[in-house]
Amino acid sequence: MPGTWMNIHCAWCEREMLNTAHAPYCCARCEKKANKALAAVSVPPTPQQRETRIIRSCLVSLVAVITVTLGLRILAGSPPPPDNIIMAQSAPSPQMDRNAASYKAGQTARRQWNRWLGGQHGERRKGAIYWLNAVAGQHARQCDGTVEFALGCFDAHRHMDRIEPQFAISPTFRSGWDNP
Numbered sequence: 001m002p003g004t005w006m007n008i009h010c011a012w013c014e015r016e017m018l019n020t021a022h023a024p025y026c027c028a029r030c031e032k033k034a035n036k037a038l039a040a041v042s043v044p045p046t047p048q049q050r051e052t053r054i055i056r057s058c059l060v061s062l063v064a065v066i067t068v069t070l071g072l073r074i075l076a077g078s079p080p081p082p083d084n085i086i087m088a089q090s091a092p093s094p095q096m097d098r099n100a101a102s103y104k105a106g107q108t109a110r111r112q113w114n115r116w117l118g119g120q121h122g123e124r125r126k127g128a129i130y131w132l133n134a135v136a137g138q139h140a141r142q143c144d145g146t147v148e149f150a151l152g153c154f155d156a157h158r159h160m161d162r163i164e165p166q167f168a169i170s171p172t173f174r175s176g177w178d179n180p
Contacts, residue, residue, distance in 0.1 A: 073144060102166070106176025109163050114180065116159060120152055127152025128159075135160055135167075 045053070113132075120128050127149040134141040143153035166173040 074146065100172045102170040102173040103176035106166070106170075106173040106178075107180050108176075109166070109173075110177045110180035113159065113163070120155075123148035124152030124155070127154075128156035131156035131160065135164055 117125065117128055123146050127143065127145065130145075130149070131141075131143065131153045141157075143150045143157065145153070163177070167177070
């Protein structure tokens, strides 16, 4: 009919076609795409694909469990250390030991530690004190807790690495540390 306009739609994608000459090609192309998609879904997976899916799902589950565990540990934090530094005191040393070089080195190391510790604040300070108490044998040597707590703990660990061997080697060094 002249003057009337008919809307033609693709049977597959429902696209409106203004040119009727290309309608069969659109329908054929869309039908081919639909058949490929249907074939991909309906084909049973190969054993290798099945194993890959199982491994992938296990890895995703493992990552999820690790993430939740770490999140809970961070939220829980570590037990708060005491605010005061408790170092085991050794027996008072005789007067002659106070003039020894190792005694003075212990005093100097303790003053440096106290100066460094004075610059730490909040959770970092708590972490540093926690590590100092761990060196004294009051609890396990772990730096678990909030990020700031752990940073303070690790910093104290690095600071005490030079000092700690002297405690075992030289009782006069330890005596100087205990009496800054």
